[in-house]
Amino acid sequence: MISAFFVVLISFLAGMDGILDEFQFQQPIVAATLIGLANGHVTEGIILGGTLQMLALGWMNIGAAVAPDAALASVVSAYLVTGPAQVSVYEGMAIAVPLAIAGQVLTIGVRTLTVVLAHVADRQAEKGSLRGVDAVNMAALTLQGLRIAIPTIIVIAVGAGPVNAALNAIPDVITKGLAVAGGFIVVVGYAMVINMMATPELWPFFFLGFALSAVTELNLIAMGIIGLVLALVYLQLSPRFNGGNDGGGSTGGTSSGSSGDQIDAILNNY
Amino acid sequence: MSNSVQEKQVQSTEVHLTKGDRYATWWRSTFLQAAWNYERMQNVGWAYAMVPTIKRLYKTKEDRTAALKRHLEFFNTHPYVASPILGVEMAMEEQKANGAAIDDEAINSVKVGMMGPLAGVGDPIWWGTVRPVLGAFAAGLAQSGQILGPIIFFLVWNVMRMAFLWYTQELGYREGTNITQNLGGGMMQKLTTGASILGMFIMGVLVPRWTTMNFPMVLSKVHLQKGSYVDTDTLAKQINSGHLSPQTITDIAGKIKDGQNLGAIKITTVQDTLNQLIPGLAPLILMFIVLWLLRKNVSPIVIIFGLFAVGILAYAFGIMA
Numbered sequence: 001m002i003s004a005f006f007v008v009l010i011s012f013l014a015g016m017d018g019i020l021d022e023f024q025f026q027q028p029i030v031a032a033t034l035i036g037l038a039n040g041h042v043t044e045g046i047i048l049g050g051t052l053q054m055l056a057l058g059w060m061n062i063g064a065a066v067a068p069d070a071a072l073a074s075v076v077s078a079y080l081v082t083g084p085a086q087v088s089v090y091e092g093m094a095i096a097v098p099l100a101i102a103g104q105v106l107t108i109g110v111r112t113l114t115v116v117l118a119h120v121a122d123r124q125a126e127k128g129s130l131r132g133v134d135a136v137n138m139a140a141l142t143l144q145g146l147r148i149a150i151p152t153i154i155v156i157a158v159g160a161g162p163v164n165a166a167l168n169a170i171p172d173v174i175t176k177g178l179a180v181a182g183g184f185i186v187v188v189g190y191a192m193v194i195n196m197m198a199t200p201e202l203w204p205f206f207f208l209g210f211a212l213s214a215v216t217e218l219n220l221i222a223m224g225i226i227g228l229v230l231a232l233v234y235l236q237l238s239p240r241f242n243g244g245n246d247g248g249g250s251t252g253g254t255s256s257g258s259s260g261d262q263i264d265a266i267l268n269n270y
Numbered sequence: 271m272s273n274s275v276q277e278k279q280v281q282s283t284e285v286h287l288t289k290g291d292r293y294a295t296w297w298r299s300t301f302l303q304a305a306w307n308y309e310r311m312q313n314v315g316w317a318y319a320m321v322p323t324i325k326r327l328y329k330t331k332e333d334r335t336a337a338l339k340r341h342l343e344f345f346n347t348h349p350y351v352a353s354p355i356l357g358v359e360m361a362m363e364e365q366k367a368n369g370a371a372i373d374d375e376a377i378n379s380v381k382v383g384m385m386g387p388l389a390g391v392g393d394p395i396w397w398g399t400v401r402p403v404l405g406a407f408a409a410g411l412a413q414s415g416q417i418l419g420p421i422i423f424f425l426v427w428n429v430m431r432m433a434f435l436w437y438t439q440e441l442g443y444r445e446g447t448n449i450t451q452n453l454g455g456g457m458m459q460k461l462t463t464g465a466s467i468l469g470m471f472i473m474g475v476l477v478p479r480w481t482t483m484n485f486p487m488v489l490s491k492v493h494l495q496k497g498s499y500v501d502t503d504t505l506a507k508q509i510n511s512g513h514l515s516p517q518t519i520t521d522i523a524g525k526i527k528d529g530q531n532l533g534a535i536k537i538t539t540v541q542d543t544l545n546q547l548i549p550g551l552a553p554l555i556l557m558f559i560v561l562w563l564l565r566k567n568v569s570p571i572v573i574i575f576g577l578f579a580v581g582i583l584a585y586a587f588g589i590m591a
Contacts, residue, residue, distance in 0.1 A: 016304075019303050019304065019306055020300065020301060020302075020303050020304060020349070021303060021349055022300045022349065022431065023424075023428060024401075024423070024424065024427050024428070027401075027405070027423070029405065029408055029409055029412055029419060029420045029423050030420055030423065030424050033412070033417070033420040042417065043415045046412045046415055046417055046419060046420060047412065047413055047414075047415050049409075049412050049419075049420060050408070050409040050410070050411070050412025050413035050419055051409075051413060053405050053406075053408070053409040053412065054405075054406065054413075054480060055574075057401075057402045057405055057406065058402070058570070059570075060393070060397035060398075060401075062389075062393050062397065063346065063389070064308070064311065064346065067570075068570065068571055094578065097574050097575065097578070100571065101571050104571075111306055111307055111308055112307070112308055114305050114306065114307035114308075114314075115307045115308055115309045117305055117307070117314070118305060118307045118309055118310055118313060121305070121313075121314045121317065121342060122339075122342060124338075125317070125335055125338035125339050125342055126335060126339075127331075127335070128331035128332070128334035128335040128338065130321050130324060130325055130334065130338070133314065133317050133318060133321060133338060133342075134318060134321060136305060136314055137301060137304045137305050137314050137315055137317075137318040138301075138304065139305075140304050140305035140306075140307075140314065141301060141304035141305070144304070173582065173585065173586050174582055176585050177578075177581045177582030177583070177584070177585035177586060178578060178581060178582065179581075180581040180582075180584060180585045180590050180591065181577055181578045181580065181581020181582065182581070183481065183482030183483060183484075183581075184481050184482060184483045184553060184556060184577065184581070185574060185577050185578070185581075186476075186480060186481055187477070187481055187553055187556050187557045187560055187577075188560050188570055188573050188574050188577065189402075190473050190476055190477055190557055191557050191560035191561040191564055192564065192570055193398055193402045193469065193473055194470065194473050194557070194561060195561055195564045195565065196393070196394060196397075196398045197394055197398050197399070197466045197469055197470055198470065198561075199466075201463075202466055202467060202470045203470070205467050205470045205471040205474065206470045206471065206473060206474040207474060208471060208474060209470070209471040209472060209473065209474025209475040210474040210475070210477055210478060210550065210554060211474075211548070212474075212475065213474065213475040213476070213477075213478050213479050213550070214478040214548050214549045214550040215548070215549070220406070220407050220410060220472075220475070221407075223471075223472065223475045224403070224407070224468075224472065226471070227467070227468040227471035227472055227475075228468060230467055230468075230471060231463075231464040231465070231467040231468050231471075232464070234463075234464070234467055235460055235463065235464050238463075241459070241460055241463075
């Protein structure tokens with residue numbers, strides 16, 4: 001009962017951060033760990049969180065576009081894995097995907113419903129009521145929290161029995177196949193991040209990272225250092241960024257020249 | 271000297287935002303997206319963040335209504351880079367409240383003018399680089415069950431985020447509208463390019479590292495000549511009959527060291543052949559297929575479902591394991 005209370009509380013936090021995108025409670029690595037903690041199976045929660053995090057690496061809300069929802073996916077999936085149902089991590093991962101779509105549909109619904117609240121805020125503004133605007137903002141946030149908390153309560157109420165019965169009905173080929181897919185599904189996350197950033201200028205760095213990683217055993221911290229060094233050296237050598245310093249560059253202007261000097265000053269202090 | 275005295279006298283009649291107001295705005299900016307809606311997007315959250323400013327600067331109902339209304343206009347940007355814009359708008363409101371001729375149009379156009387370019391910096395840096403790189407690093411720890419993974423992710427992210435929100439808001443407040451020039455200049459571009467280089471490099475690192483694709487299909491079975499393989503049969507016989515000689519052990523250890531095949535039959539799978547080219551080739555090709563699909567505007571969820579189906583079929587037909 002106490003663990004169920006904390007699960008619902010965490011789901012509410014994750015739902016709020018699903019729209020705010022600030023503290024990152026909605027990210028699988030945080031949400032699944034907390035749910036695992038609440039259920040007393042923290043290690044399973046961490047492992048599931050890490051696995052789902054790789055899947056969700058590229059899920060980002062840009063502009064008005066809504067990405068698959070990490071909040072519902074990580075909360076419910078983590079409850080099924082670390083809670084009474086004791087679902088396996090790979091099954092949890094497979095369940096997370098339809099949940100992410102359901103969460104996406106729900107947030108689109110709430111974001112539409114919030115249009116009404118925005119008009120309430122307009123009326124509060126007419127009255128000059130600062131408190132009224134505050135209240136509207138927090139009411140909308142509560143709706144986003146409930147968006148995850150209510151489905152979570154439903155899953156808790158349904159209980160482990162039906163979930164396990166449904167999962168046991170799935171043939172072996174599918175569960176093993178899902179595990180196979182689980183090994184390479186992370187590629188979608190990488191591709192989404194790359195799709196956002198890739199320019200012809202940047203592709204060489206991708207292939208350099210690939211080759212280094214494929215044939216060496218360097219760990220991620222070493223790789224991070226190499227990446228940082230590459231970035232700094234590139235910025236120092238690229239004519240595009242050095243043009244500003246002598247005032248004749250294409251990016252030109254005195255302000256860019258002086259701010260360029262600031263970065264140079266920081267670099268020189270090392 | 272007399273100039274600064276004069277300034278002081280002027281200041282005493284003016285209203286100014288206190289550090290407390292700025293802290294309150296900083297905390298409230300966390301809730302910028304709370305009432306995100308399809309009509310005016312972050313407008314309510316923006317007004318919410320401006321409330322401490324409005325409260326300090328305007329005392330009459332009419333003034334407050336006018337201020338709230340101009341801050342309930344359409345607004346949308348990356349939630350963290352809204353902070354420098356908030357700072358600038360706080361400075362503008364302060365000047366306006368003290369009698370400067372700044373009309374609603376000016377306040378709105380500064381907001382709208384900054385939100386686009388700044389979102390173009392915030393999205394690739396925060397969502398495109400910091401979160402994937404930090405997330406992947408932490409997920410690597412987490413997948414081996416270490417609690418340090420989630421703790422590092424949460425702490426590092428929030429310290430960076432909160433510091434960023436505060437310092438860029440202060441920068442915006444100090445610099446006022448001058449900031450548009452600073453941000454438009456080379457520094458932002460440097461930052462974006464540098465972050466993108468790191469991001470692309472790490473993505474390259476991750477593709478072969480945490481993607482598991484195994485093709486166990488047997489391409490060839492070759493019977494090797496005696497002496498050119500590790501003779502596991504003889505070894506087993508000698509062990510079972512209790513006649514294991516030191517010579518055999520040295521022989522076998524040497525052959526294993528040389529990388530010779532275990533047993534008389536050398537099995538080559540598809541995976542072995544791929545690994546000889548370069549490990550991680552299959553994930554790399556798959557990544558490019560997914561990238562191509564994304565550029566054809568196929569939804570990522572459709573791709574994920576498709577890949578689950580591919581996994582099930584490939585397992586069912588014995589192509590992958």
